[in-house]
Amino acid sequence: MKTRYPVHPEFATHTLCDNDKYLSMYQQSIENNEAFWGLHGKRLDWIKPYIQIKDVSFDQQDLHIKWFADGQLNVSYNCIDRHLPTKADQTAIIWEGDNPAESKNISYAELHQEVGRFANTLKKLGVIKGDRVTLYMPMIPEAAYAMLACARIGAIHSVVFGGFSPEALGDRIINCKSKLVITADRGVRGAKSIGLKANVDKATKKAGVKDYLESVLVIKTADHEVDWYDHDHWYHEVSQSVDTFCEPAIMNAEDPLFILYTSGSTGQPKGVLHTSGGYLLYASMTHEYVFDIQPGDVYWCTADVGWITGHSYVVYGPLANGGTTLMFEGVPNYPDHSRFWQICDKHQVNICYTAPTAIRALMKEGDEPVKSTSRKSLRVLGSVGEPINPEAWKWYYEVVGEARSPIVDTWWQTETGGIMISPLPGATALKPGSATRPFFGIKPALLDNEGNELNGVASGNLVITDSWPGQMRTVYGDHARFYTTYFAAFKNVYTTGDGAKRDEDGYYWITGRTDDVLNVSGHRMGTAEVESALVAHPAVAEAAVVGYPHDIKGQGIYAYVTLVNGMAESETLLSELVNWVRSEIGPIATPDKIQWAPGLPKTRSGKIMRRILRKIAANEHKNLGDTSTLAEPEVVVNLINNRLNK
Ligand code: WT7
DSSP: OOOOBOOOHHHHTTOSOOHHHHHHHHHHHHHTHHHHHHHHGGGSOOSBOOSOOEEEEOOSTTOEEEESTTOEEOHHHHHTGGGHHHHTTSEEEEEEOSSTTOEEEEEHHHHHHHHHHHHHHHHHTTOOTTOEEEEEOOSSHHHHHHHHHHHHHTOEEEEOOTTSOHHHHHHHHHHTTOSEEEEESOEEETTEEEOHHHHHHHHHTSTTGGGTOOEEEEEOOSSOOOOOOTTEEEHHHHGGGSOSOOOOOOEETTSEEEEEEEOOSSSSOEEEEEESHHHHHHHHHHHHHHTTOOTTOEEEEOOOTTSHHHIIIIIIHHHHTTOEEEEEOSOTTSSOTTHHHHHHHHHTOSEEEEOHHHHHHHHTTOSHHHHTSOOTTOOEEEEESSOOOHHHHHHIIIIITTTTSOEEEEBOOGGGSSOOBOOOTTTOOBOTTOOBSBOTTOOEEEEOTTOOEEOSSEEEEEEEOSOOTTSOOEETTOHHHHHHHHTSSSTTSEEEEEEEEEOTTSOEEEEEESSSEEEETTEEEEHHHHHHHHHTSTTEEEEEEEEEEETTTEEEEEEEEEEOTTOOOOHHHHHHHHHHHHHHTOGGGOOSEEEEOSSOOBBTTOOBOHHHHHHHHTTOGGGOOOOTTBSOHHHHHHHHHTOSOO
16 A cells, blocks of 8 residues: 555645745744734734734743743634625535435524524523533534534633533533533434433432522524423523623733533543633634645535534634635435435535545445535545544545545644644645644654654654643643643643654654543543443443444543443343433433453552553453463453353
């Protein structure tokens, strides 16, 4: 297989950034970091321009991250109002429904009105600056309106993905003390209906939720029966009498914009907090350069707004750039496996940004569903969420892109706010499987486990040695946890939790998490979360969860379960446990395999040896490594004999 793909000569002549420009801008951004961001901060419209640029310390005693701290702006103004003089009639959002017969274009002028109306509706329900608002929404334009409406009045949104259970939704409402939940009667994906409002109803009954939650605002999408409570309000009713203009609130650059919960290796999900100025600047600048956005482009990111990718690259980045962003309600395989490419043809998409798991699933269906479409409009392809294996990369490049479009393999995290390591289409020679080089202002380094920096060709813990404007500011309500999670392992750097190698060209290759975090179809899942869901079941005494290689999902969830004394193993109990995890966390956490484990391999001090469990799950038990610290070796023999992946 070809391992290096130079920049296409014809591409380089039309690009926003060729290699020389990349190298010189990158050098400036590192040598004079503050001046660089001081200059590029001007791509936003400021109500009060900043004088201060960067104020950062990664020290435990004084951990703080501030960018443009004395500047003032409004994020929704930057995403909408400032484009009106030249782009009022340009399409801001193309919405493509789950049903291929449904789509609509929303112009910047319409977006301005819809967001204004939404913002005034929030005010009418008593939402004020600084309040937290939870969104539990399908991929409909109202999800974007609601996010931008919060930004307009200075409320902090927390979007919870619709695939999370009522239990998980309730936890997140409580954690950030949300006053309001915005939802829809239902969501539709692949012609299947998801009872979002019904899930919210269940969440409101969870202990503690009503201590904070005052109202639920419901978007009506269909003639769909829902239960109704005193705290419920229909959006179309409350919004009827409000004005469509809402004055944007004056926000400090460091005022919070949103909270987004993500999984870690221990404990409950953390509320990653992003603020206004630095986040928007970073989302918008990465969006423009990484996707080589040109005037008139139609840009499509397939992510759900429930994830950071949906925040930065469906809503905030593209709209801050005055672009046209496509929002898709459905799934890649409905009504058939050509859907993605039919959408590209229907809306003449120029840039398509999706996830390896979707690419692998479509690749399995063969080339025909792709080849039945034109795809001539495509110019740049993107990948995000997990390492893309070279086979999938090649298929995406050759079959989908007909070798015309570079693939930007973008590495980043919920915590980083925007893309950190990625090719630039007109600048970077591609290597399948490598996220290649850092974005402007990003200084990655590889450390060994003792914290020594490794030079040249090396493999180690990926850290970022200085701050950047899109960096998360804290774990909501738990600044101490912010420190322990990201700054304690290695001093004075941001620890990503990923391992990486660097090759002879200085390219980075992400090798995956170094902690107990799984990546299932590009969704982050803590093994500890799944374990605590399992042990909460009365029949379960102990559980250990690991990932194993999965063709489509990247990683699958493999659980070892020890039952309480006297409980019998059965198929019924097995499916009960699967459903139990789905209701505790949500369908995205569904265990792929559950193996009954009379005992778990432990050290003499009682620590579960996950390394061994990972090997057994991956069917690599012939190579278990050092087992000398095992307390009871016979436990392992039993697990190997009964392993589920053979
Ligand atoms: C983790 C972050 C960034 C938005 C989507 C996921 C993995 C992400 C890549 C990539 C290899 C990747 C990392 C990272 N990851 N993109 N291009 N190549 N790995 O955001 O849920 O915060 O997960 O996803 O392991 O740490 P997230």
